Structure formats: structure tokens, C-alpha cells
Amino acid sequence: MTLISQLQNNKADLQQTRIHTRELPALKEGEALLRISRLALTTNNITYAAFGETPHLRYWDFYPTGDSEWFHMPAWGFAEVVESTAEGLAKGERFYGFWPIASHVVMQPVRVSERGFYDGAAHRLELTSAYNQYQRTSTDAAYRAADENYQMLLRPLFITSFMLADFLEDNDFFGARQVVISSASSKTAYGTAFCLQDNPRVALVGLTSAGNTGFVEQLGCYQSALDYGQLESLDPSRPTLYVDFSGNRELRARIHRHFAGTLVHDCYAGSAQSHEHIGGADLQLPGPQPQPYFAPYQIKKRNADWGAAEVTRKFNEAQLAFIRRVGDAQKPWMRVDQHVGLQAAQRLAEALIAGDIDPLAGNAVVLD
Structure with a gap:
């Protein structure tokens, strides 16, 4: 009999966690038991936790705990x-x-192919298929054994960054000449800036906390880096697109007021600082209302436009370039910190939920 240990979060209080251990019954026909080797824990996981019940996301539903008060915070890895x-x-x-x-x-592999498989568990059939697919490392053109930590830390963030940059370019930046990005020190934010840095149509402005402005400046992919208190120093007459990675309502309101009449689009891309949803409190904002961005929608569009193989090729090429830049030994954008065991993962998850985030750190949890 195999024992399975799980890190779970309380639905009513994300900060409250527990490690739950139970016995697994023998496998049924068509099932597979996998041992989880290593996982990436980032602010992206906090977004998964915070928006677990959002209808089109439903992150809490991928791995039910059997307890209505507790949920699994999913993570990418091997x-x-x-x-x-x-x-x-x-x-x-x-x-x-x-x-x-x-x-x-325990999974129920279906549609098994050279590339990998999908989990065919009944409860996952109506969930977003992009999260149900499992890639064999032996057939993944972008896989490098030495890059596992970078791949799991950056790939799920960078697919959001890559497709978000493509979405903005595909829509000609909604007519903007300036893109203001909040939580600019977060990996998904600067991944987006990395993809857009050579586009001459727009200037990229990174907004961050005062303590992170130096880090954002040295990245080199933003034309300018400002702390949140300097927002009003930006030219309010310039057509501006806001990419919101912070989820901070007060900041969003300041953006809308400062760029009244010139804000062309408010793209809600994630929530590094807030666990709140966009809701009625935002409806009184002047200008365009916040529009949630969901990467799988743009992936679906590009699969139709270019074909899935070309989407994968373009993404793999960009991802490898991003990993090379982030892991540059002379001037790294990320330091990989390894945390061994579930108890270490528990401490790390609680720190991330509390907002204790070092922008230079990439946190890898090693379980084998």
C-alpha cells in the first residue's frame, strides 16, 4: 500500500495549510501512479489558489481533496x-x-501518444484541456535535463507572457503608444516585456514597489521603471494600455483617473498582490473596464491561425531564448532556490501567500 502526502490549503483562509497523509488503494485498470519529483512555486500558484472558484478557471477542481473545506494548490513540474x-x-x-x-x-491516462497523454478522470473532462495534458520529456523538443528548474519555473509563466505579448500585438496594442505594466518585477510581467522589448510601436513602463525599482531597471527590457508613487509623473496625454499583474484596485483606479480619456485598454493579466476578484467596485472606473486575459483563448486562436505545430515551434524558440537570458551566469534575472520536502513547500507556500517575495528568487520544490 502506497502512502500519499498532500499539501492542502483552507478555502476560507489561503494562509492556513496542512499536510494530509492517507493510503492509496491498488490501481484500477487504466490508471497510473506517478511520483512527483519537483515542482515550481511562484506567485502564479497564488493566482491559481486565489481564483480557484472562478467559473472559467476552476483551479480548485483539478485535484479534489474529498474535503469541502480544503483544496490543492496545483503547480507545474515533473x-x-x-x-x-x-x-x-x-x-x-x-x-x-x-x-x-x-x-x-493517480491518473487515468487517455489519448496516449508519442507526445504524452491527457488525464481522463471524469471530473477533469469539463476543465481547461491545456492543464490536462502531460508531456513526455523524451519527446519534448524544448526539454533540457539541465534546465528542468528553469523550465518548470518559467514555462507556465512564459506561455502566459508569450501569448499575452502576441495578444497585444495581434490587437495592435488597441492603439496605445505606451504600455504600463504593474508588478513589473514578477516573472510573468518581465517575460511579457521580454517578448515586446523590440517592438518599436510602444514604450514599456514597469511599475513596481520602491524596493524593486533597481531590479526592474537592470532587467533592461522596460524603457523606464517607476515606483507606484511615481505613476502620476507619466504623460497623461499619451495613449496608454494598462497590463495589470498586481490586482490592486487602488492602483487600477489611479491608472484610470490619471489616463482619463487616453487609456485605451485595461488588461487584467494576474494577481501578484491581491486575492480579490474584479467585481462591482470596478464598474465606476472612468474609461474602459478591466478585461480579464486568459492565455488558452489566444492559444486556441493561434492554433487556428498558424496550426498547433507552428505555435509550439514559435513558443519553444522564444522559451529557450528566455531561459538563456534569465539564466545568464554574468547577469542573471533569476536565482534558483531549492526547497526539499513537503514541509519546506508548506513554509514556502505560506510565505508566498503572505507576499514575502524576492523578485530574484525562483523557488523549486524537490520531492524525490
Whole structure:
């Protein structure tokens, strides 16, 4: 009998966590047991936790705990097959994908192919398919064993960054000449800036806390870096697009007031600072109302425009360039910190939820 240990969060208070251990029954026909090897924990995971019940996201539903008060905060990383009764999966095979923060997971692999498989568990069938796909490392053109930490830390963020940059370019920046990006020190934010830095149409302005302005300036992918208190120093007559990674309502209101008449679009891309949803309090804002951005929608569009193989090729090329830049030994954008075991993951998750974030750190949880 295999014991499975899981890190769970309280739905009513994300800061409250527990490690829950139970026995797993024997595998049924068509199931596979995977041991989770390493996971990335970033502010992206906090977004998953904060918006777990949002209808089109439903992050809490991917790995039900069986307890209505507790949920799994999912994370991207790698796992290996321990045992399988499903055709096409061999013991020891390694997969990249969307896992619970746990020691093991049982899945029902379907649509098994050279590329990988989908989890066919009944409760996942109506969830976003992009999160149900598991990639064999042996057939992943972008996989590098030495880059596992970078891949799991950056790939799920960078797909958002890459497709967000493509979405903005695809819409000609809604007529903007300036893109203001909040939480500019976050990896998803500067990944977006990395993708847009060579576009001459717009200037990129990074907004961040006073303590992070130096970090944002040295990245070099923003034309300027301002702390939040300097927002009003920007030219209010310049057509501006706001990309909101902070989720801060007060900041959003200041943006709308300062660029009254010139704010062309408010793109709500994530929530590094706030666990609140966009709601009725935003409806009184002058100018365009915040529009949530969801990467799978742009992926679906580009799959139709370019074909899935070309989307993958473009993304892999950009991702490898981003990893090379982020991991540059002479001037790194990220320092990888490893945390060993579920208890270390628990402490890290609580710190991230509390907002204790070092912009230079990339946190890898090692479980094997």
C-alpha cells in the first residue's frame, strides 16, 4: 500500500495549510501512479489558489481533496511513472505537467501518444484541456535535463507572457503608444516585456514597489521603471494600455483617473498582490473596464491561425531564448532556490501567500 502526502490549503483562509497523509488503494485498470519529483512555486500558484472558484478557471477542481473545506494548490513540474495499468506508459517515464503539491498522484491516462497523454478522470473532462495534458520529456523538443528548474519555473509563466505579448500585438496594442505594466518585477510581467522589448510601436513602463525599482531597471527590457508613487509623473496625454499583474484596485483606479480619456485598454493579466476578484467596485472606473486575459483563448486562436505545430515551434524558440537570458551566469534575472520536502513547500507556500517575495528568487520544490 502506497502512502500519499498532500499539501492542502483552507478555502476560507489561503494562509492556513496542512499536510494530509492517507493510503492509496491498488490501481484500477487504466490508471497510473506517478511520483512527483519537483515542482515550481511562484506567485502564479497564488493566482491559481486565489481564483480557484472562478467559473472559467476552476483551479480548485483539478485535484479534489474529498474535503469541502480544503483544496490543492496545483503547480507545474515533473513526475515519474511508478506503476501503470494504462497502455503506453512505462515505469520510469518522466512527464512535465500540472500536478498537485503532493508526493504522488493517480491518473487515468487517455489519448496516449508519442507526445504524452491527457488525464481522463471524469471530473477533469469539463476543465481547461491545456492543464490536462502531460508531456513526455523524451519527446519534448524544448526539454533540457539541465534546465528542468528553469523550465518548470518559467514555462507556465512564459506561455502566459508569450501569448499575452502576441495578444497585444495581434490587437495592435488597441492603439496605445505606451504600455504600463504593474508588478513589473514578477516573472510573468518581465517575460511579457521580454517578448515586446523590440517592438518599436510602444514604450514599456514597469511599475513596481520602491524596493524593486533597481531590479526592474537592470532587467533592461522596460524603457523606464517607476515606483507606484511615481505613476502620476507619466504623460497623461499619451495613449496608454494598462497590463495589470498586481490586482490592486487602488492602483487600477489611479491608472484610470490619471489616463482619463487616453487609456485605451485595461488588461487584467494576474494577481501578484491581491486575492480579490474584479467585481462591482470596478464598474465606476472612468474609461474602459478591466478585461480579464486568459492565455488558452489566444492559444486556441493561434492554433487556428498558424496550426498547433507552428505555435509550439514559435513558443519553444522564444522559451529557450528566455531561459538563456534569465539564466545568464554574468547577469542573471533569476536565482534558483531549492526547497526539499513537503514541509519546506508548506513554509514556502505560506510565505508566498503572505507576499514575502524576492523578485530574484525562483523557488523549486524537490520531492524525490
